[in-house]
Amino acid sequence: MYRYDHYDQTIVDERVAQFRDQVARRLSGEIGEDEFKPLRLQNGLYMQLHAYMLRVAIPYGLLSSTQLRKLAEIARKYDRGYGHFSTRQNIQYNWPRLQDVPDILAELASVEMHAIQTSGNCIRNSTSDHLAGVARDEIVDPRVYCELIRQWSTFHPEFAYLPRKFKIAVTGAVKDRAAVRINDIGVRVVPDPEDPSRHGFEILVGGGLGRTPRIAEVCREFLPREHLLSYLEAILRVYNRHGRRDNKFKARIKILVGALGIAKFRAQVEAEWAQIRDGAMQLTDAEFERVAGHFEPPPYRTLPDRDTFVAALRLGKDRTLGRWVASNVIAHKVPGYSIVMISLKPKGRPPGDATSEQMELIADLADQFGFGQIVVTHEQNLVLPDVESDRLPELHARLTAQELAEPNIGKVTDIIACPGLDYCSLANARSIPIAVRIGQQIDDLDYIHDLGDLTLNISGCINACGQHHVGNIGILGIDKQGEEFYQLMLGGSASDDASLGKILGPAFSSEQIVDAVATVLSTYVDNRESPDEPFLDYVRRAGFGPFKERIYGHA
Amino acid sequence: MTLWMITGNATADGAPIYLQTNGRWTRRLAEGLAVSSEEQRDRLLAEAKAAERIVCDAYVIDVRQGARGQLEATSLRERIRAEGPTLTLLGAAPLRAAAIA
Numbered sequence: 001m002y003r004y005d006h007y008d009q010t011i012v013d014e015r016v017a018q019f020r021d022q023v024a025r026r027l028s029g030e031i032g033e034d035e036f037k038p039l040r041l042q043n044g045l046y047m048q049l050h051a052y053m054l055r056v057a058i059p060y061g062l063l064s065s066t067q068l069r070k071l072a073e074i075a076r077k078y079d080r081g082y083g084h085f086s087t088r089q090n091i092q093y094n095w096p097r098l099q100d101v102p103d104i105l106a107e108l109a110s111v112e113m114h115a116i117q118t119s120g121n122c123i124r125n126s127t128s129d130h131l132a133g134v135a136r137d138e139i140v141d142p143r144v145y146c147e148l149i150r151q152w153s154t155f156h157p158e159f160a161y162l163p164r165k166f167k168i169a170v171t172g173a174v175k176d177r178a179a180v181r182i183n184d185i186g187v188r189v190v191p192d193p194e195d196p197s198r199h200g201f202e203i204l205v206g207g208g209l210g211r212t213p214r215i216a217e218v219c220r221e222f223l224p225r226e227h228l229l230s231y232l233e234a235i236l237r238v239y240n241r242h243g244r245r246d247n248k249f250k251a252r253i254k255i256l257v258g259a260l261g262i263a264k265f266r267a268q269v270e271a272e273w274a275q276i277r278d279g280a281m282q283l284t285d286a287e288f289e290r291v292a293g294h295f296e297p298p299p300y301r302t303l304p305d306r307d308t309f310v311a312a313l314r315l316g317k318d319r320t321l322g323r324w325v326a327s328n329v330i331a332h333k334v335p336g337y338s339i340v341m342i343s344l345k346p347k348g349r350p351p352g353d354a355t356s357e358q359m360e361l362i363a364d365l366a367d368q369f370g371f372g373q374i375v376v377t378h379e380q381n382l383v384l385p386d387v388e389s390d391r392l393p394e395l396h397a398r399l400t401a402q403e404l405a406e407p408n409i410g411k412v413t414d415i416i417a418c419p420g421l422d423y424c425s426l427a428n429a430r431s432i433p434i435a436v437r438i439g440q441q442i443d444d445l446d447y448i449h450d451l452g453d454l455t456l457n458i459s460g461c462i463n464a465c466g467q468h469h470v471g472n473i474g475i476l477g478i479d480k481q482g483e484e485f486y487q488l489m490l491g492g493s494a495s496d497d498a499s500l501g502k503i504l505g506p507a508f509s510s511e512q513i514v515d516a517v518a519t520v521l522s523t524y525v526d527n528r529e530s531p532d533e534p535f536l537d538y539v540r541r542a543g544f545g546p547f548k549e550r551i552y553g554h555a
Numbered sequence: 556m557t558l559w560m561i562t563g564n565a566t567a568d569g570a571p572i573y574l575q576t577n578g579r580w581t582r583r584l585a586e587g588l589a590v591s592s593e594e595q596r597d598r599l600l601a602e603a604k605a606a607e608r609i610v611c612d613a614y615v616i617d618v619r620q621g622a623r624g625q626l627e628a629t630s631l632r633e634r635i636r637a638e639g640p641t642l643t644l645l646g647a648a649p650l651r652a653a654a655i656a
Binding site for chain 1: 564566568569611629630632639
C-alpha cells in the first residue's frame with residue numbers, strides 16, 4: 001500500500017500543529033464559532049446532535065493492520081469505544097471532545113492518516129472497488145489511479161472552494177462494485193479499443209443522490225490513461241466556473257450537467273482539456289510506476305487451486321460455516337486464496353459500527369491470516385483480502401467469537417443506513433432503529449439466503465447518505481407533522497445496471513414499515529419465476545402491481 | 556401557552572446544553588429555563604449568542620410540561636437530542652464528564 005514520503009508526512013504534521021493552535025484559540029474565546037466552523041470542517045470535524053463528529057479519511061478504503069489498531073485505540077482513548085464505517089469507506093467517531101481532536105489528529109498522523117478533505121466543498125476521498133487487487137475480473141488495480149487522484153486533489157489550490165462537495169469513484173474491474181454511476185465523476189478502466197493490451201478510462205459525470213438523484217452520463221467513452229488527471233482537472237474547472245453557488249441544493253455538478261445537457265457539458269470540458277492535456281499533468285510511465293510500486297502484490301505462496309474445497313465447505317454439513325462461506329467468501333485471483341468479507345451488520349447492531357475490540361481482532365487476523373491489510377467497503381463492511389482457503393474454517397471460528405461472522409453479505413440484512421436522527425443534525429427520521437428492527441424480524445438465515453442477493457438502503461432524510469435511491473429496496477425517513485414516516489422505494493441499483501428506485505405508494509409509520517418490507521419480500525418469494533430470479537429482476541419484470549396489491553390492497 | 560428554551564451545543568464537547576438563570580447552562584433540559592414571553596426569549600437568545608466561548612450556535616426550541624410535570628422538548632428531534640441516541644451503543648465506555656461553564 002502507499003506509504004507517505006517526506007512531503008506527505010510534513011503536510012499532515014503541519015496541519016495538526018495548525019489545527020492545535022486553532023482549537024486553542026477557539027477554546028480560549030479568541031475566535032468564535034463563525035470563524036472556527038470552516039477551520040474545523042477542513043479537518044473533518046462536524047457538529048452533530050449530541051457531540052462533535054470526526055470523520056477520518058481512509059483513502060480508497062485501504063488500511064494496514066497498524067492503522068486499524070490505531071483507529072481502535074483512538075476509539076477507546078478519546079471516544080466511546082467504537083467507530084462507524086461510512087459509505088465513503090471512511091471512519092467516523094461520534095463523541096470526541098474538542099480539546100482532544102488535535103491529539104487524535106497527531107495520533108492519526110503517526111500512522112500516516114488524517115481527516116483532511118473529509119468535509120467541505122472540496123474533492124473528497126476517492127472511493128474504489130473493495131476487491132481491488134484481488135478480484136478475478138479485474139482489468140487493472142484501480143488503487144494506483146486513486147492514489148494519483150489523491151495526490152493531485154489534496155490541497156489543490158484551485159479546488160479548495162468548489163460550489164459544493166465533490167466525489168470521485170474508480171473501478172478497475174469488469175463488474176462495478178464501486179458505484180461509480182452515483183458519483184460526481186465515475187472512472188471506469190476499459191481496454192483501449194485500438195490496442196486491447198493497453199487500457200484507458202471511460203469517464204462518467206454528473207451522478208449523485210440527495211434531493212435530485214441522477215445517474216451519471218458518459219462524458220468520454222475512452223480516455224488514454226496518461227490524460228486522466230488533466231481530464232479530471234478540465235471537468236473540475238468547468239464545474240468550478242459554472243456550478244451554482246447561489247443555492248446549495250442546486251450546487252452539485254449533476255445539476256450543471258442536467259442544465260447544460262451532457263453534449264454541451266462535454267464540449268466545454270473538451271475545450272478546456274485541449275488547453276491543458278499535454279501539460280505537466282500528463283501521466284508519465286515513470287510516475288505511474290512510482291505509484292504502482294506501492295501496490296505490488298504481496299508475497300503469495302504457490303498453492304494448489306482450492307475452489308473445490310471452498311465449494312465443499314459451502315455445501316458441507318456445518319451449515320453455520322457453509323452459509324458464511326456462501327455469502328462472505330469470494331474467489332481470489334490467486335489459486336489457493338480467498339477473499340473474506342467481514343459483516344458489520346450483525347443482528348441488533350447499528351450497521352457499520354465496530355468496537356475497539358473488534359477492530360483490534362480484525363487487525364490481528366489481517367496479520368495472522370493475510371498480509372496485514374484490511375479494506376473498508378462502501379457497503380460499510382470490512383474485507384480481509386488474502387486468506388489461504390484452507391484456513392477458512394479456522395478464521396470463521398475466530399470471527400464468530402467477536403460477533404463478526406454474520407453470514408449476510410449482499411443479503412437483505414446487509415443494510416446500508418445513514419446515522420439518521422439518532423446522531424445527525426440534518427435528519428428527519430431515525431434510520432438505525434429501522435435497520436435493527438428489520439434484522440430482528442427477518443432473522444431466519446435459510447429465508448435470508450433463499451431471498452438471494454438484495455440490497456436494502458435506509459436514509460433518514462432527503463440528503464440520502466444511506467443511498468436509498470439505489471437500494472433494490474430503499475427506505476426514506478420523512479417528517480410528517482412531527483412524526484416519523486417512511487417512504488418505501490423499489491427498483492434501485494448502484495451497479496452496472498444503475499437505476500433509481502421509485503416510490504411504491506403512501507408512506508408508512510415507523511410501526512408499519514418493517515412489516516411492509518416483510519410483505520415486499522414475501523410477495524417476491526411467492527411470485528418469482530424461480531429461486532434463480534433475483535429480486536431486482538423480478539421488480540423490473542413484474543412492476544409494482546403485485547406489491548401494491550399485497551400492501552395497499554389495490555394495484 | 557407556548558414555552559421556549561434556549562439551547563446550543565457546548566463548545567467543549569458538543570453536548571446539548573440549556574440556558575438557566577443568571578447565564579448558567581445545564582446539560583439537562585428539565586433543568587433549563589422555560590420562558591413564555593417573546594421579549595424575554597429574544598433577550599436570552601441574544602445573551603446566549605454572545606456567550607460563544609461556552610456555546611455554539613444558540614437557538615430557541617419549543618418545550619412543554621410532560622405527563623409528570625417535567626419540562627420536555629416538543630419535537631422528536633429535540634427529545635432525541637436531549638436524551639441521546641435511541642439505540643444501544645456498541646461501546647460500553649461512558650462519556651467523560653466535561654465542564655461546560
